[in-house]
Structure formats: C-alpha cells, structure tokens
Amino acid sequence: MSTAVMVVIAVVAVAVLAGAGFLAWTLARTRRLRRRFGPEYDRAVERHGGRAAAERELLAREQRHQELELRELDPHRREQYRQQWTRVQEQFVDAPEAAVEQADRLVTEVMGERGYPTRDFDEKVAHLSVEHGRTLDHYRRGHAISTRAAHRQASTEDLRQAMVHYRALFEDLLAVPDTERHAAQPRTPDGHAPGHHAPGHRAPEPRAAEPHAEAHAGGPRGDVPQGGRRMPRS
Incomplete structure (x- = not known):
C-alpha cells in the first residue's frame, strides 16, 4: 500500500471520528437542554423554526x-x-379580578426578591425559563388571563384558572433548595437520616393502607365553595 493511500485513509478516519464526536456532543447538548428547559425547549423549537436556532436561543438565555x-x-x-398568598386567595371570593391582579403582583415581587428582572414580561419569561421552565407555561397562561381581565374579558372560571396558574410558579419560586432540605433533615443518634439502615438490616414491611382511609380523612382536597364562588385549588 502506497504512502499516499495510507495518508488518505488516515485523513478519512480522522474525519469520521471527528464527525462522530461532533454528533455525540450535539446529542448530549440537546439532551441537557431538554432536561433543563422542559416544555420550553419544544416551544423554542416551534417558535424559531428548528432545533439549531432554538438551541442557540436557549444557550444565550443560559449565558444571560x-x-x-x-x-x-x-x-x-x-x-x-x-x-x-392565602390572603390573596381569600380575596378571590368577593373580588376575583382584584385577587388575580394581586396574585400577579405577588409573583412579580417574589421574582424581584429572588434577583430576577421584573420590568418586561418577555424578559422575565426568558430568565425564568432557565430554572423554572416546567412551570413557565402556567405563568404565561395566568398573565394572559390577567390581561383579558383588565379589559373585562375574563369569566369567573377564567379568573379561577389564572389563580391556579400563578400558584404553580409561585410555589416553584418558593421551593426549598435541596441543600437546605437535606441540612434540615433530622438525624438519628448515629448520624444517619431517618429511614437509613445499616448493611444487612432489613427494613420493616410497609403496612397496608386501611380501606376507605380517604373517607375517614375527609376526602381529597379540592375546590371549596365559599360565598357562592369556588375557590382556586391550593
């Protein structure tokens, strides 16, 4: 085999390996962005007309x-x-439009205290999408209903749904960080977390649930009718 042929084979092999490496890197980046942004990834693909443009936008959001x-x-x-929030929800009974407006303001206040920009709605959405992409659509829907309500174009049921949507992002913003949750977890005298068992130790079998336990507990939580209206789910 001539030297020229060997050089060509080597160049082709390097090109194939480089292409395979780039493809693997691209797929890994796509998986990471999908995990991080959740439904916001698909929304970006639809909005920008393709995966490449969407991923450039999402990477730019991460940078900002x-x-x-x-x-x-x-x-x-x-x-x-x-x-x-409890006071705002109680206000919904007598003044649903005002309650939705207060819910929007309260969510924005929490954003500001967490360090997020609070001026422009699109800017808020872009920054929130990086860590709160899975509840961001709730925020969009709540904001859309709130905008319609300002023009008296939202029904009471629409307003109830707005409260539910705002609550989703509100709770996400208030979620306890994993590091804080683990630090606050009680420990046994030997330093382990509850439920930890030494090697060889067999955990006790779980007890079967009592029949109709939910009925004894008063049933599942749901909408509570008050003052002729139905309160949003907590």
Missing part, C-alpha cells in the same frame, strides 16, 4: 442567566409570602 445574582429566600420570608 449566569449574569444574574440570584438568591434563595430564607424560611421566614417563604412563610410570609405564603401567608400573603
């Missing part, structure tokens, strides 16, 4: 997101915000 100085809420502030 890294420039934010985000912070978690301390437990006291989380509890204060949840109490405020």
Whole structure:
C-alpha cells in the first residue's frame, strides 16, 4: 500500500471520528437542554423554526442567566409570602379580578426578591425559563388571563384558572433548595437520616393502607365553595 493511500485513509478516519464526536456532543447538548428547559425547549423549537436556532436561543438565555445574582429566600420570608398568598386567595371570593391582579403582583415581587428582572414580561419569561421552565407555561397562561381581565374579558372560571396558574410558579419560586432540605433533615443518634439502615438490616414491611382511609380523612382536597364562588385549588 502506497504512502499516499495510507495518508488518505488516515485523513478519512480522522474525519469520521471527528464527525462522530461532533454528533455525540450535539446529542448530549440537546439532551441537557431538554432536561433543563422542559416544555420550553419544544416551544423554542416551534417558535424559531428548528432545533439549531432554538438551541442557540436557549444557550444565550443560559449565558444571560449566569449574569444574574440570584438568591434563595430564607424560611421566614417563604412563610410570609405564603401567608400573603392565602390572603390573596381569600380575596378571590368577593373580588376575583382584584385577587388575580394581586396574585400577579405577588409573583412579580417574589421574582424581584429572588434577583430576577421584573420590568418586561418577555424578559422575565426568558430568565425564568432557565430554572423554572416546567412551570413557565402556567405563568404565561395566568398573565394572559390577567390581561383579558383588565379589559373585562375574563369569566369567573377564567379568573379561577389564572389563580391556579400563578400558584404553580409561585410555589416553584418558593421551593426549598435541596441543600437546605437535606441540612434540615433530622438525624438519628448515629448520624444517619431517618429511614437509613445499616448493611444487612432489613427494613420493616410497609403496612397496608386501611380501606376507605380517604373517607375517614375527609376526602381529597379540592375546590371549596365559599360565598357562592369556588375557590382556586391550593
């Protein structure tokens, strides 16, 4: 085999390996973005007309997101915000339009305290999509209903749905970080978390649920009729 042929074979082999490596890298990036953005990934593909353009947009969002100085809420502030939400939800009974407006403001206030921009709606959505992509569609729907409500174009049921949508993002923003949750988990005297068993130790078999337990507990939580209206689900 001549030297020229060997050089050609080597060049082809390198090109094939490089192509395979690039394909593997591209697929890995796509999987990562899908996991991170959830439904927002498919929305970006539809909006930008293809995967390549959508991924460029999502990568740009990640870059801008890294420039934010985000912070978690301390437990006291989380509890204060949840109490405020309860008051807003109670207001829904007598003034649903005002309650939806207050819900929008409360969600925006939490965003601001967490460190997110709060001026432009599209900017808020872009930044939220990086860490809250799975509840972002709820925010869009709640905001759309709130906009219609401002023009008296939303029914009471629409307003109830808006409260449910806002609640989804609200709870996501108030979620306890994994590091804080693990730090607060109680420990046994030997330093292990509850439920940890030493090697060779067999955990006790779970007890079967009692029949009709839900009925004894008062049934599942749902909409509670008050004042002639149905409250949003908590």
